[in-house]
Amino acid sequence: MRIRKVPRSNLVINNKIYTRQELADTLGCPRSRIAAYIRDGLECCDEWCKDIWGKDLKRYAAKVRLRNTKAQPDELYCKHCGIPVKILNKEIMITEYKDQVSKSGAYKLLIKGKCETCGSVCVKFEWSNNIGKLKEYFRIVEALS
Ligand SMILES: [Zn+2]
Structure with a gap:
């Protein structure tokens, strides 16, 4: 399950190692919540996931906070x-779906671009009447570099 509520990381000390129970007590949440954080990407000190660095909890909290924010117009x-x-080089590819039309007469566009950080292809649907706005933030190309 994807966590939306940001852990109260201000209660945690950076350079301290917490057991799951200590971390749950510090954050004032059930221990099962820590397990859910770990499944959602919170890093542990060891492969058995018994202990967690305070600084890793803070990093995880920052990620959840960021994930909750909406994508900016130049982001996917x-x-x-x-x-x-x-998006890498601000390059996007557009596929038009002219058979998928909205009430206002716009048709669907599939936007593809590569993540600047990891290179994965990110996708998003838009309506054709937003094409002008897309052109402000992206360069439309035939193939992604
Ligand atoms: Zn990425």
Whole structure:
């Protein structure tokens, strides 16, 4: 399950190692919530996931906070990074779906661009009447570099 509520990371000390129970007590949440954080990407000190660095909890909280923010007009959501990201060279490819028309007569566009951070292809649907806005933020290309 994707976590939306940001852990109260201000209660945690950077250079301290917490057991799951200590971390749950510090954050004032059930221990099962820590397990959910770990499944959602919170890093642990060891491969058995018994202990967690305070600083890793803070990093995780920052990621959840960022993930909750909406993508800016020059960003697409990257599934791999789990957050809205800038697009490599601002290059996007557009596929038109002219048979999928809205009430206002616009048709659907599939936008593809590569994540600047990890190189994964990010996708998003837009309506054709937003093409002018897309051109302000992106360069439309035939193939992604
Ligand atoms: Zn990415």
